[in-house]
Amino acid sequence: xxxxxxxxxxxxxxxxxxxxxxxxxxxxxxxxxxxxxxxxxxxxxxxxxxxxxxxxxxxxxxxxxxxxxxxxxxxxxxxxxxxxxxxxxxxxxxxxxxxxxxxxxxxxxxxxxxxxxxxxxxxxxxxxxxxxxxxxxxxxxxxxxxxxxxxxxxxxxxxxxxxxxxxxxxxxxxxxxxxxxxxxxxxxxxxxxxxxxxxxxxxxxxxxxxxxxxxxxxxxxxxxxxxxxxxxxxxxxxxxxxxxxxxxxxxxxxxxxxxxxxxxxxxxxxxxxxxxxxxxxxxxxxxxxxxxxxxxxxxx
Numbered sequence: 248x249x250x251x252x253x254x255x256x257x258x259x260x261x262x263x264x265x266x267x268x269x270x271x272x273x274x275x276x277x278x279x280x281x282x283x284x285x286x287x288x289x290x291x292x293x294x295x296x297x298x299x300x301x302x303x304x305x306x307x308x309x310x311x312x313x314x315x316x317x318x319x320x321x322x323x324x325x326x327x328x329x330x331x332x333x334x335x336x337x338x339x340x341x342x343x344x345x346x347x348x349x350x351x352x353x354x355x356x357x358x359x360x361x362x363x364x365x366x367x368x369x370x371x372x373x374x375x376x377x378x379x380x381x382x383x384x385x386x387x388x389x390x391x392x393x394x395x396x397x398x399x400x401x402x403x404x405x406x407x408x409x410x411x412x413x414x415x416x417x418x419x420x421x422x423x424x425x426x427x428x429x430x431x432x433x434x435x436x437x438x439x440x441x442x443x444x445x446x447x448x449x450x451x452x453x454x455x456x457x458x459x460x461x462x463x464x465x466x467x468x469x470x471x472x473x474x475x476x477x478x479x480x481x482x483x484x485x486x487x488x489x490x491x492x493x494x495x496x497x498x499x500x501x502x503x504x505x506x507x508x509x510x511x512x513x514x515x516x517x518x519x520x521x522x523x524x525x526x527x528x529x530x531x532x533x534x535x536x537x538x539x540x541x542x543x544x545x546x547x
Contacts, residue, residue, distance in 0.1 A: 248396070248432040248547040249292050250460070253300075253310035254285035255539035257466050257515040258339035260306065268476045271516045280523040284541050285310055286339045287442050287513040289462070290317060292327075293395040293432050299330035301428060301440055303343025311346075313542065326351050330392045332384075333357040335405065335425045335443055336364045341371075348373040354380045356392055358400060358423035386423065395433045400426040401454060404445040405487045425487065429454075436547035438462070442513040445487045447500035456504045459547050463501070465511025465538065468492050468518045468527055476517045491520065491531065498534050507547075512539035 254260070261284040262271035273281035286304035298317060304310065311317045311328075319325040330353055333340060344365075347353065355374070357365070362381055365371045384390055389399040405425025427441040438460040444451070455461055466488040473479030490496040491511065501509065511531065514520060519527040520538050528538065 248430065248434070248436045248438060249295060250438065250545045250547075251290045251314060251316060252512065252539045252541060252543040253288040253290055253314060254304045254306055255512045255514060255541055255543070256284035256286055256521075257513045258286060258337065259516055260284060260286050261514070261516045261521055263516040266478055266516055268478050268517050270519055270521055273522060274516075278522075281521060282523075282540055284514070284521070284539075288340075288343065289440065290314065290328075291393075291396065291430060291438075292316070293393060296327060297329045297393050298327045299332060299392050299396065299398075300328060300343075301332050302334055302340040302442065303331055303347070304339055305342040307343030307346040310541070324349075324351065326353075328353055330354045330356060332392060332398055332428060333361050334400075334428060334440070336361050337443070340442075341365070344371060344374060347379075348375075350375050350378045352378045354382055354392070356382050356384050356390065356398070358386070358426055359383050360423035384426075386426065389431070397431050399429040399431070401429065403427045403441055403443070403451060404448060405443055427451075427454075429458075432547070434547075436460075438547060443487060444489050444497075445484060446489055447497055452500065452504060455501070455506070457506070459507035460545060461501075461504075461506050461509045462512050462539065463497060463509065464488055465491055465497075465514045465518065465520065467515055468520060472517050473515070478517055491518070492527070498531060498536070502534060506535075508537065508545065509535055510537045510539050510543075510545075514538065 262274040285306035288304040289301040402421040430438045444464045519525040
């Protein structure tokens with residue numbers, strides 16, 4: 248299994264276009280210790296020829312341009328991208344679908360709840376159904392997304408996408424609105440992708456234990472990070488994201504798991520783990536974690 252990180256940042260990317268928070272300022276200044284990152288998406292393949300995208304960021308076209316493995320290789324029309332798998336309905340995970348509107352055959356996999364969201368929004372009708380098949384994923388049921396690669400969706404504590412919220416959205420519910428993905432190849436390699444998670448429950452920890460690779464929600468370092476940096480008015484918990492640090496953070500909650508590699512991604516522009524020389528980066532590294540960057544490649 249070959250995985251390429253197309254984008255490693257949370258919604259808005261890093262630096263965010265309208266943010267000059269202390270972390271982002273270093274990126275705007277071109278500091279080599281604060282590498283720019285686009286919004287979160289992965290590409291996965293077992294043979295290097297056929298690829299599936301895990302979420303589609305608004306930056307998708309630029310991500311494809313930056314990734315030779317995803318370039319067309321024959322005329323008049325061709326793309327190695329044969330499938331897309333969605334984990335929720337967040338704008339930073341579905342807006343890139345609009346970049347795939349040029350009548351290219353592929354299969355779009357998502358839970359019933361997310362397929363319904365797309366069906367209710369007519370802008371996604373630009374994905375011509377003659378070419379783009381929509382296939383529903385069922386929780387806890389594996390599905391073949393590419394030859395030799397199966398995905399199994401599982402519910403993780405989360406919430407509906409921001410643009411679908413009512414005044415009092417449920418936080419931490421286990422529904423089809425937010426899922427994680429377990430990827431398995433025929434060689435037995437197992438990778439888990441959890442870009443959004445409100446809480447690490449015992450059941451979730453058990454699910455992730457033993458994975459060869461875990462990509463996990465690294466949105467915020469502390470729950471009140473955006474409030475303190477004056478870049479937002481919500482806590483991480485209210486946004487459906489567990490913090491990295493603290494006694495109830497993911498660093499502590501996942502510490503005892505037997506994992507091959509553990510990598511934070513979907514990192515918000517305010518999070519100091521984006522700075523390679525920060526104490527926070529040193530702390531996650533000491534805990535065995537890496538921080539994803541655009542273009543990062545992993546082979547299992």
